[in-house]
Amino acid sequence: MTNERKATLTVEGEQPVDFPILTPTHGNECIDIRALVGKMGYFTYDSGYLSTASCKSTITYIDGDKGELLYRGYPIEQLADQCNFLEVAYLLKNGELPNPSQKTEFEKAIRTHTMVHEQLIRFYQGFRRDAHPMAVMVGVVGALSAFYHEAADFSDAEHRTLSFYRLIAKLPTIIAMAYKYNTGEPFMYPRDDLSYTANFMHMMFGTPCATYQPNPVLVHALDTIFTLHADHEQNASTSTVRLSGSSGANPFACIAAGIACLWGPAHGGANEACLKMLEEIGDVSRVGEYIKRAKDKNDSFKLMGFGHRVYKNFDPRAKLMRKVCNDVLSELGLENDRLFKLAKELERIALEDEYFIEKKLYPNVDFYSGIVQKAIGIPTTMFTCIFALARTAGWVAQWEEMITDPEYKIGRPRQLYIGAARRNVAPLDKRA
């Protein structure tokens, strides 16, 4: 990984110092500056981490210029087409896709952990019925760290794997319970006879009054949505999970921290914000007005579902999401869905606009996901919960990669201090 090429840093009036260059499998080479402060006494300044690689990773690769996304080397297009979400979760954690017997074993392991402790149900009673489900998730997932003391030695691979099973298996149950608590309907227990995603839909939309049979087209669409959201390199919420985990914190607490970060409208909350934006635009005739606002430096309005820190080309997930959207709307006879037509027209107009072209702003994963989730029957406030359900697979895989890295240290960035210079406290009666 370290090649012979060096980067030489020369500061005026000081001796030049060499730093090794690290060579990746794909993507940008990295200058290893870990010795910088020791050798030269300088920090680097990179707020927002635009030019910073925070870790080495073998899990996900993104090429923003090509619009390419690989999970463990496999293109997202192939995984979405040929695998289901549980196979992808297995891949993210273990580095290889499961063979038939491994797949059967893994599905069985997940099935045995789908229920939550009956005492966890009481946590819901502490929330208002209209609490945002992401607030409920932060609380309830965090509360999982108060259970499972028997498997809390995370230096033990078996305890890490058991925590992975529990998180992948229980997130759907916890999310469905948040939805039922909001609607006032009874919680639905998981069903072992259904697939992972069909079971989630049963817990969301089923009732004790009748046997719920989910529409296989909608199950497949939702399962694909899970795959598209499963991991995405060192995004804000994944970096939050890694930083929390670097202190040795409990993985359930780390995932709760990731959920809290994902909730923000600039990150995972964008799908909810995007649907609200489309509802507000209302009609194609008003698209121009909103494009104008998005370009106005004095207007904080941003086109939700557009733009990305890494993708300066189409987000490959957005293309796949648009196809999923088409399939679901066709299945439900909603081909003329007003919001979908509006979204496609907004995309067309924006992609022809010189501002969006110059700034390389393309639709991202959140642009179509709200429309398809709404069509499936998922309430707008739960869109980010769906994102969190899927991203839990990536978060736990990244957390485990971090704590098993021989170079692992607690994350502790420094700063550029621009506050008051040293001064002395004046006695109270002498203060202005």
Ligand code: SDX
């Ligand atoms: C996700 O990191 C990940 O991988 C995240 C994610 C994942 O899977 O984990 O992909 C999921 O979070 C997708 C992004 C969802 N967010 C949105 O759709 C919200 C709208 N998008 C923007 O807020 C923005 O594009 C970000 C936050 C996504 C990216 O922000 P950056 O990289 O910090 O870019 P920027 O804000 O510096 O924008 C660069 C320029 C700016 O103009 P200038 O200051 O250079 O003049 O582009 C403009 C921005 O004003 N710009 C937009 C815009 N996004 C960026 N202008 C209008 N509308 C937008 N959507």
